[in-house]
Amino acid sequence: YQYELMPDGEQERNMRRFAGACRFVYNKALAMQKENHEAGNRLIGYVAMAKQLTGWRNGPDTPWLKDAPCHPLQHALKHLERAY
Numbered sequence: 170y171q172y173e174l175m176p177d178g179e180q181e182r183n184m185r186r187f188a189g190a191c192r193f194v195y196n197k198a199l200a201m202q203k204e205n206h207e208a209g210n211r212l213i214g215y216v217a218m219a220k221q222l223t224g225w226r227n228g229p230d231t232p233w234l235k236d237a238p239c240h241p242l243q244h245a246l247k248h249l250e251r252a253y
Contacts, residue, residue: 187241190237190241191242194225194242194246195248197225202253222246226242
């Protein structure tokens with residue numbers, strides 16, 4: 170079977186926002202991993218990063234992360250861990 174998504178304007182806007190939130194989380198976690206590696210420390214695991222994600226979602230700097238579903242954001246962290 171083949172399916173084609175045909176979102177309306179609001180759905181497309183939400184898809185773009187969620188993808189942007191995932192990209193932000195991935196890049197922020199990658200920067201933390203690089204900084205941690207340069208300091209000579211071990212890799213930060215997924216569980217520790219997921220705790221950081223909770224802090225980012227509840228933090229004053231990134232309140233817009235609460236608008237995105239948490240599962241895609243968590244999967245962004247899993248993809249980063251797999252990449253390492």
